[in-house]
Amino acid sequence: MGTTERKAKEKEELKALILKAARKLFIEKGIGQTTIRNIADSIDYSIGTVYVYFRDKNEILHALHTQGFVDLGGQLKVLFSVKDPMERLKAMGKVYINYGLDNPEMYDLMFTLRAPMEFLETIQKDEWDEGKASFDLLRTTVIQCMDAGHFKGHKLDPLCFLIWSCIHGMCSLEIGSRTKNANIKNPENIVTDAYDEFLIIISNL
Amino acid sequence: MGTTERKAKEKEELKALILKAARKLFIEKGIGQTTIRNIADSIDYSIGTVYVYFRDKNEILHALHTQGFVDLGGQLKVLFSVKDPMERLKAMGKVYINYGLDNPEMYDLMFTLRAPMEFLETIQKDEWDEGKASFDLLRTTVIQCMDAGHFKGHKLDPLCFLIWSCIHGMCSLEIGSRTKNANIKNPENIVTDAYDEFLIIISNL
DNA sequence: TTGAAAATTGAACAATGTTCATTTTTTTTG
DNA sequence: CAAAAAAAATGAACATTGTTCAATTTTCAA
Numbered sequence: 443m444g445t446t447e448r449k450a451k452e453k454e455e456l457k458a459l460i461l462k463a464a465r466k467l468f469i470e471k472g473i474g475q476t477t478i479r480n481i482a483d484s485i486d487y488s489i490g491t492v493y494v495y496f497r498d499k500n501e502i503l504h505a506l507h508t509q510g511f512v513d514l515g516g517q518l519k520v521l522f523s524v525k526d527p528m529e530r531l532k533a534m535g536k537v538y539i540n541y542g543l544d545n546p547e548m549y550d551l552m553f554t555l556r557a558p559m560e561f562l563e564t565i566q567k568d569e570w571d572e573g574k575a576s577f578d579l580l581r582t583t584v585i586q587c588m589d590a591g592h593f594k595g596h597k598l599d600p601l602c603f604l605i606w607s608c609i610h611g612m613c614s615l616e617i618g619s620r621t622k623n624a625n626i627k628n629p630e631n632i633v634t635d636a637y638d639e640f641l642i643i644i645s646n647l
Numbered sequence: 648m649g650t651t652e653r654k655a656k657e658k659e660e661l662k663a664l665i666l667k668a669a670r671k672l673f674i675e676k677g678i679g680q681t682t683i684r685n686i687a688d689s690i691d692y693s694i695g696t697v698y699v700y701f702r703d704k705n706e707i708l709h710a711l712h713t714q715g716f717v718d719l720g721g722q723l724k725v726l727f728s729v730k731d732p733m734e735r736l737k738a739m740g741k742v743y744i745n746y747g748l749d750n751p752e753m754y755d756l757m758f759t760l761r762a763p764m765e766f767l768e769t770i771q772k773d774e775w776d777e778g779k780a781s782f783d784l785l786r787t788t789v790i791q792c793m794d795a796g797h798f799k800g801h802k803l804d805p806l807c808f809l810i811w812s813c814i815h816g817m818c819s820l821e822i823g824s825r826t827k828n829a830n831i832k833n834p835e836n837i838v839t840d841a842y843d844e845f846l847i848i849i850s851n852l
Numbered sequence: 853t854t855g856a857a858a859a860t861t862g863a864a865c866a867a868t869g870t871t872c873a874t875t876t877t878t879t880t881t882g
Numbered sequence: 883c884a885a886a887a888a889a890a891a892t893g894a895a896c897a898t899t900g901t902t903c904a905a906t907t908t909t910c911a912a
Contacts, residue, residue, distance in 0.1 A: 553819070553820075553823065554759045556679070556823075556826060595847065597840060597844065599834065599837065599840070600837065600840035600841040600843065600844045601841070601844050603817070603820070603833070603838075603840075603841040604813065604841040604845055606816070606820065607812075607813055607814075607816030607817040607819075607841065608809065608812055608813045608816055609812075609816070610812075610816040610819065610820060611811070611812030611813055611815040611816025611817075611819065612809070612812040612816075614759075614812075614816065615758075615808070615812055615815060618758065618759070621761060629804065632808050635808075636805040636806070636808040636809040636812065639805045639806050639809050640809055642800065642801070643848065643852065
């Protein structure tokens with residue numbers, strides 16, 4: 443009886459369709475302007491249907507949150523084809539920044555919004571976290587840098603956190619500057635130029 | 648006729664009272680759980696009164712946003728009693744981080760929330776921005792560091808942005824880790840340890 | 853004291869997240 | 883194939899929150 447399997451597949455497809463619509467609206471209109479009604483309308487389903495497939499709005503946010511980390515993590519993983527760990531580290535920063543600036547709404551969802559995580563508190567405390575996986579890619583690379591003789595006199599985890607903070611801080615401030623207040627805009631290319639400074643600094647560590 | 652002056656003073660006082668109540672509720676229950684009704688109730692006024700003194704919720708958020716930057720800026724200004732610019736720079740980072748970790752809700756309001764700034768778009772595009780003032784304190788200090796022979800081979804503004812990004816990134820990630828997801832917590836003292844790494848690095852530039 | 857000006861109020865509206873009894877569609881059964 | 887059962891989808895209705903505004907209360911000068 444392949445019916446149940448087909449049903450399961452259809453459920454997955456509709457779930458994916460809802461997520462796709464939600465993501466599209468987030469990017470187009472911003473997260474704040476995206477409502478359940480909007481999402482339902484855009485795929486010609488009713489409000490209630492969305493609630494059949496997702497417990498609440500936070501579950502939708504959390505699903506996209508996960509998608510974002512899988513996406514970013516995937517882009518970072520590709521860089522392990524770069525064998526020199528220091529070169530890979532530099533490339534990872536660039537990829538990360540590009541991801542953030544190209545997908546500001548997703549970046550917000552992943553790093554600044556609080557709501558998607560409130561979902562976790564209700565459900566599964568110890569869920570596998572894709573954010574942790576991305577951080578581990580950085581950590582592995584920094585370890586290899588240390589093995590290659592870099593970063594002498596520095597501690598592994600604090601240094602990883604500092605590097606992530608630098609890159610995240612640039613993304614966060616730049617995205618904020620672009621969307622929050624048009625009057626206090628960062629100078630053109632400030633992120634690119636600051637990242638150049640970052641490269642100089644870590645190259646000499 | 649001192650009546651009108653007293654009236655003006657009373658208006659200011661009530662405005663301040665509303666802000667104080669709002670700030671208290673923000674800190675106690677979080678920004679998301681603070682409603683206009685909550686604020687009004689807590690000071691025994693009606694909803695409507697709040698709207699007499701503030702155009703909308705965003706104006707309240709923006710007023711607190713300004714207060715936060717004035718507060719942080721004040722703490723940073725005090726450090727100009729430290730004459731050695733490099734020592735002052737180090738102290739500024741510490742003060743900034745302490746402010747963020749001690750006042751996470753205010754920090755969110757100042758750096759991550761989008762709403763307070765939507766207020767500006769409606770009102771005054773070219774308003775004096777306290778955030779810019781705080782940034783200028785950093786910029787002045789970095790200039791003095793350069794005059795003293797530090798940071799050779801680095802560009803002023805990109806370096807300032809990088810430094811701010813580092814510090815802001817640490818605050819942002821740590822605050823997010825503490826509030827968003829209790830499962831993926833940062834290690835104890837990670838910010839302190841990472842800031843130590845930061846100090847080592849900039850000392851050698 | 854009185855009437856106008858100022859301040860305050862809270863009922864009412866709109867938007868949004870959410871629930872759930874009802875309806876529609878699909879699948880299974882006889 | 884028709885009827886019953888199961889599954890899926892619906893949208894009316896409720897709760898909360900931001901917001902408005904006509905009505906009420908308070909203040910104060912004449």
